[in-house]
Amino acid sequence: MKELQDLDLNLLKLLRAVVETRNTHAAAGQLGISQTSVSRGLAKLREVFGDQLFIRKAHGVEPSELAEKLAEASEEMFHPIMKVVESYQQFDPQQFDGEVTIAMQIYFLEIYGEGIFEALKAAMPVAKFKLVYWQDDSLAELLNGHIDYFIQFEAYPLPQEVYQHKLDTVKLCLIAREQHPVLSQSSDWEDIHHLPIARIVIDGYNAKRSPIEDLYLSKGYQANISLTTHSVKVLINKVKNSDAILFGSSLMTLLEPDLACYPLPKVPKETQQLNIIGGYLQTKRGYPLNQLLHQTLQSYFDSVTQPET
Secondary structure (H helix, E strand, O other): OHHHHOOOHHHHHHHHHHHHHOOHHHHHHHHOOOHHHHHHHHHHHHHHHOOOOEEEEOOEEEEOHHHHHHHHHHHHHHHHHHHHHHHHHOOOOOOOOOEEEEEEOHHHHHHHHHHHHHHHHHHOOOOEEEEEEOOOOHHHHHHOOOOOEEEEEOOOOOOOOEEEEEEEEEEEEEEEEOOOOOOOOOOOHHHHOOOOEEEEOOOOOOOOOOHHHHHHHHOOOOOOEEEEEOOHHHHHHHHHOOOOEEEEEHHHHHOOOOEEEEOOOOOOHHHOEEEEEEEEEHHHOOOHHHHHHHHHHHHHHHHOOOOOO
């Protein structure tokens, strides 16, 4: 119905005022407009919805069931709009007590999770937080607005509806136990290609085969994958108690003192580091909450010092 699509929203405010006051003079006073403007507005409403909106009475008007239903529907329509406006005008991080959901790869949750939580608590002390790991349905949850912010690897494919920005660049190295019998002497391909590898699973990116396996193939070797897992703790257990190696971040040595960093073998520049990105829906780029999350998490990652390899 074209007339309905082109309807002036101010007419719905007028309709509600007349329904509430049951009097056109009172409605005009409530809205701060003239009686003539009220009459013209009611005439336009009758053109769209028909004549059966109000019945004239001796001391005012009686709204029909249709008018009351329209007034109720308009209030429901304006309420979310007002909530958005209030979120811009009245957002106070210190008083915000709503729920914030942040999804990230489980690797990031285990490595950075505690620091991220502390930073968020400082920024929004009374908010409720859900820090969850990224799952198969997380992209759909992000697109439908149920996830406020995400942290991912840059290589993870995301649609144009998602705004993303780089949070940090992580240099990669070989992680293995201290005094590793091979790595303490050499990191050359011919010396390390036979060593067992432990690797983390990144859902949606390397679940079937990792870039490390492709790298080994490009060097003429077959990667000896001895452990594949989502768990950083399981990775650490494997690497700490065997000769297995891990292509990862030196930050893992902060979780386990018995681990050490060793130089990478010769690899292409693009595999010497990885970028961490964060973001949210493009439609939320102006929201104070999302801007605060962006600023808070960027400040946190700026404060993280990666141990030298």
